[in-house]
Amino acid sequence: MTRHWPAAAAARDRHRHPRAVLPALCATQITSWGIVYYAFPVLNPQITAATGWSAGATTAAFSAALLVSALAGIRVGRIIDHRGPRTVMTAGSVLGVLSILVVALAPGLAVFTTGWLLAGLAMSATFYQPAFAALTRWWAPDPIRALTVVTLAGGLASTVFAPLTAALADHMSWRATYAVLALVLAAVTIPAHALALNAPWPQAPTAPAHLGLGARTVARSRPFRMLAASLTLSSFAVSAAVIALVPLLIQRGYTTTEAAWALGLGGAGQTLGRTLYAPLARHTSPTARTVTLIALGGATAAALALTPGPYALVVALSLTAGTVRGNLTLLQATAVTDRWGTTHYGRLSGLLAAPTTTASALAPFAGAALALPLGGYPHLFLALALTSTVASLTALRSASTSRK
Numbered sequence: 205m206t207r208h209w210p211a212a213a214a215a216r217d218r219h220r221h222p223r224a225v226l227p228a229l230c231a232t233q234i235t236s237w238g239i240v241y242y243a244f245p246v247l248n249p250q251i252t253a254a255t256g257w258s259a260g261a262t263t264a265a266f267s268a269a270l271l272v273s274a275l276a277g278i279r280v281g282r283i284i285d286h287r288g289p290r291t292v293m294t295a296g297s298v299l300g301v302l303s304i305l306v307v308a309l310a311p312g313l314a315v316f317t318t319g320w321l322l323a324g325l326a327m328s329a330t331f332y333q334p335a336f337a338a339l340t341r342w343w344a345p346d347p348i349r350a351l352t353v354v355t356l357a358g359g360l361a362s363t364v365f366a367p368l369t370a371a372l373a374d375h376m377s378w379r380a381t382y383a384v385l386a387l388v389l390a391a392v393t394i395p396a397h398a399l400a401l402n403a404p405w406p407q408a409p410t411a412p413a414h415l416g417l418g419a420r421t422v423a424r425s426r427p428f429r430m431l432a433a434s435l436t437l438s439s440f441a442v443s444a445a446v447i448a449l450v451p452l453l454i455q456r457g458y459t460t461t462e463a464a465w466a467l468g469l470g471g472a473g474q475t476l477g478r479t480l481y482a483p484l485a486r487h488t489s490p491t492a493r494t495v496t497l498i499a500l501g502g503a504t505a506a507a508l509a510l511t512p513g514p515y516a517l518v519v520a521l522s523l524t525a526g527t528v529r530g531n532l533t534l535l536q537a538t539a540v541t542d543r544w545g546t547t548h549y550g551r552l553s554g555l556l557a558a559p560t561t562t563a564s565a566l567a568p569f570a571g572a573a574l575a576l577p578l579g580g581y582p583h584l585f586l587a588l589a590l591t592s593t594v595a596s597l598t599a600l601r602s603a604s605t606s607r608k
Contacts, residue, residue, distance in 0.1 A: 238365025296329025477530025
């Protein structure tokens with residue numbers, strides 16, 4: 205992508221980056237994702253056993269939170285564009301604490317679901333999208349390094365909080381565990397967002413003449429719609445593949461422990477992938493890397509479908525798939541900036557994230573539902589590979605306003 209800011213201005217901007225923002229967002233992303241998102245799959249078996257609620261009902265409540273997050277994120281992005289992230293992310297942290305407490309204290313499934321709907325609003329104001337909007341404006345014109353650092357930190361959320369949640373649950377009820385986690389969430393995220401995000405909010409840069417389109421015009425354009433469609437299809441395929449990997453390997457005769465290790469090492473690959481994105485971005489156009497990365501996601505799904513073993517090869521494929529996923533996270537974070545600049549980043553990224561987050565929320569259920577009629581998990585992975593191929597071809601049609 206051709207940069208449209210003078211080098212001297214870029215050098216000056218580097219000295220204006222608010223120092224506290226990056227470490228604060230690293231801490232809050234780890235904590236918010238770890239408690240509001242990753243604690244649930246750890247605690248859900250205990251929740252269903254203790255309450256008698258079905259796993260389908262509790263998981264549906266959690267998925268509803270993701271859908272609320274997708275829809276609310278559009279409005280959150282517009283607010284951040286105009287007012288900055290401090291108020292939104294601080295309020296989101298407070299709401300996140302309250303929502304987890306509602307979940308912990310819920311006497312019945314209706315209140316439990318209400319707590320998760322509130323958590324969805326908190327996710328929209330505290331997860332990656334608002335953090336990306338903040339970093340993109342403060343670190344303009346080149347936010348990739350800052351985005352990479354925060355996503356690397358966010359990638360540790362499950363590593364830190366899944367074992368911590370399990371350890372707490374070994375010694376107390378799921379309700380008490382969630383209450384303790386809510387206190388941790390309050391102690392880390394509320395002061396970090398309130399105190400560290402108080403730097404002056406820069407004015408949105410004026411887009412160059414050939415990119416000087418309003419947010420509404422961009423959102424209605426064919427390139428934006430094609431980009432949204434390709435990322436949505438890719439998100440569906442990737443999310444379904446992550447959740448279906450363990451049952452795929454178990455169906456092939458591997459133990460649950462072996463399957464879990466393969467999935468976990470895929471997470472390590474995700475971290476590796478995020479470190480590789482910056483050099484990839486320097487040497488490829490936005491459209492070329494979008495098409496290539498989505499196609500690679502499909503290729504890894506096909507390879508997993510067609511490779512029953514040996515185990516070391518399966519693990520290597522999972523690691524490779526994780527590397528691709530890590531790149532795809534940053535691809536989506538920079539998709540708007542690479543094509544239309546930072547002027548309307550919050551609003552446009554929210555519009556882009558809404559369908560992709562929705563697809564990610566629905567993918568686990570859809571994947572499990574499709575596995576049986578398709579003839580098993582290997583055939584499901586082939587279908588997901590085909591979905592990624594369609595997504596990659598669709599991404600070619602997002603090229604008309606892209607610039608290298």
